[in-house]
Amino acid sequence: MILSPGLSAASLLPLAATSIVALLAYLVAAFRREARWLGVALAVGWIGHGLAIGLHAAGIGEAQPGARFGFAPALSVTLWLVLAVYAIESRFVPLAGVRRTLALLGAAAVVLTLVFPGELRPHAGSPWAPLHWILGIASYGLFGTALLHAALLRRAEQRLRSKPTAGEAPRASPPGLPLLRLEKLTFRFVAAGFVVLSATLLLGWWFSSPWRWDHKSVFSVLAWGVFAALLAGRRAFGWRGRLATRWLYVGAGLLLLAYVGSRFVLEVVLHRTA
16 A cells, blocks of 8 residues: 555555564564463554554555455455454463464565555445455365364374384474364354355355456365365365365455455456456
8 A cells, every 4th residue: 555656645644654563563573482472462563553454544645545456355354353363272282383373474464465455346336235345255264274273183182193213202292282183173164164165155245246256266166165075074074174264265365366366367467456
């Protein structure tokens, strides 16, 4: 949004300030080792990130009222939601080893949104469009959180399966959530994301008349089918472990291509708007 030609210098100041604060705080959380800095820096980064998202979504400073949408804002909101879940969950159970990665991803999202602010949409084509967009981003956040838990689950399983070297004591269970509980949480987020994605597709079909089978629709429906098969396989055949996580990765990849991927091609490769 900083590179948006429709903004005045005075209008840029709040967005630039919140974005810079978020970026610096995320970098502190990623690279400082002192424990007293970690929680505070990540919290400051998350708050600044959220304020920047709010300013961006409200279209403050634009020549005409509206909000900006694009691949970078979508990624930014998704990571902000994942960080929110991490912040809440880590208050109750330790989630070691992901803070630095999440902080770096948050910093990258802030920078991407500044460089690629997206397309200004002065008005929605349907009164249902804002709800459709909100549900779509929420499904991204839920599946992103499921991916985070799946990564933690896979790392914990690898640590338990790895054999200790000669002279090394037997490995204790990794810190954090027990494996079964972590697995249940992963699939709860998958199920929640599936419900929200289903509502998103239904709303899209409802107010998009006629329904268009464009790249976004095709990849979204394919992702929905993969997640439906994953949940059905889990319930009917007890899918778990590598098989389940592979299905999750495939579904998440298709969902990423549905909006973020198509918007990236339009905005960055083709330099076009939708």
